[in-house]
Amino acid sequence: MQTIQLISLRHSAFYTPYLITFVAGFLKQQGLNAVYRCVSNVDELESALRSGEAHVAQSAVGVSMRQIAVADKNPHSLPTLLHFAQINQRDGFFIATASKVTSLATGFNWKQLEGKRIIADHLFQPMATLKYVLHQQGVDVNSIEFIDIGNAAQSVQAFLNGEAEYLHLQGPYPQQLAADGKASIVAAVGEPLGNIAYSSLCATKDWLTSPMASAFMKAYKAALHYVEKTSAVILAQQLTEQFGNITLETLAETIESYKALGSWTTNACISEDAFQCANRVFLLSGDISSAIEYKQVVSQQLCKEE
Incomplete structure (x- = not known):
């Protein structure tokens, strides 16, 4: 069985579909054994992906959007990663x-x-x-x-x-x-x-063309459908070991809150409408000075695979 290295900027019930992908065995069904860990910052995350130390990361399109915004002053800040699937379409x-x-x-x-x-x-x-x-x-x-x-x-x-x-x-x-x-x-x-391109999965362009990437995406899509149809209590039972200091009842309530909010969908693609909402938010905040193009940050290659 091949090992896939998964990393995350944050560890939260907000990322339930990502966590369920390996906790509920969907990756193993695709011949992948997952190793999961959190990193402390964006630089560590991007370095791990570029070096091959990690394959997939939980991040946000906003990270790449802001990198593009400052690229005029620092060309080295241009993003080298692509966001290929959404985790959340709502702020959490x-x-x-x-x-x-x-x-x-x-x-x-x-x-x-x-x-x-x-x-x-x-x-x-x-x-x-x-x-x-x-x-x-x-x-x-x-x-x-x-x-x-x-x-x-x-x-x-x-x-x-x-x-x-x-x-x-x-x-x-x-x-x-x-x-x-x-x-x-x-x-x-x-x-x-409302809907916004919030948390997403990213990887290097080269990795996105690999057989491992296709196998991961099949597992992730299965996880999205599983989260959609499975009760918050059962999901919490499967994730409880990931949140040792949180009671089962509270974890289930949190997951139910995110379900009710519409955070997760069975569609893995990052929508252009949600991306444009991110543009509006970051234009107001001053994190970007002009709108960022969708294709500069997002790849739909894997999410549209059957």
Whole structure:
């Protein structure tokens, strides 16, 4: 059996279809034994792919879009990778508050964030989409204090210490806080934003023409259909070992939240409409100064294979 090396920038239930590809045995059905690990930054991710140390990576088209945007000043920044399949077509971050007064069910108003402190993920994409939604909702973004604490665990601890009124994180961390009675989830950034080319799988151009790439894509497509038809509870049971500090119930609730949000689809292709939404978000944030062309970043070669 051939070994395929999989890497990821983040580890979250948000990437359930990617994780299920190897956890549920779909890669083994294609003769591939998966080794999975997380890397600390984009440079490490791209170096691993270019050197052949890794074959497939979870990243985002936004990373490549921003590289193209700065290429005039630094030609070496031009992306050498292509994004060949989508993982998520929605932003996967939630807004939580320590207050138990408001919740999604009671009609959160985004203007409630004005004048408040929010511990927010400062990676450029989640920050850009958060501010885009705030702009959409007519919120005075300049009145909000965005606090950068660090990783998810550090952010959660700072929130529990009372360093901000709101918390902006991917699942399952806000869901675990809610289950523990320490927070209420008041909003999902992906709901007002709609479909966007968010998280995706990328690889080198050469690898995309390999038999391994075709085998991986067959497994990934099978995983997408499996996630679509399988209950959140069963998916959580299969993924529980990947999230040792999260209860099974919370993991299932998180997966169900992403299903309800419409994060995942059985179509592996990154749509041009979703890509154009990313263009609008990054133009507003200033991460790009002009629209990026779809074909500069995305390959549909594998996703359209039968």
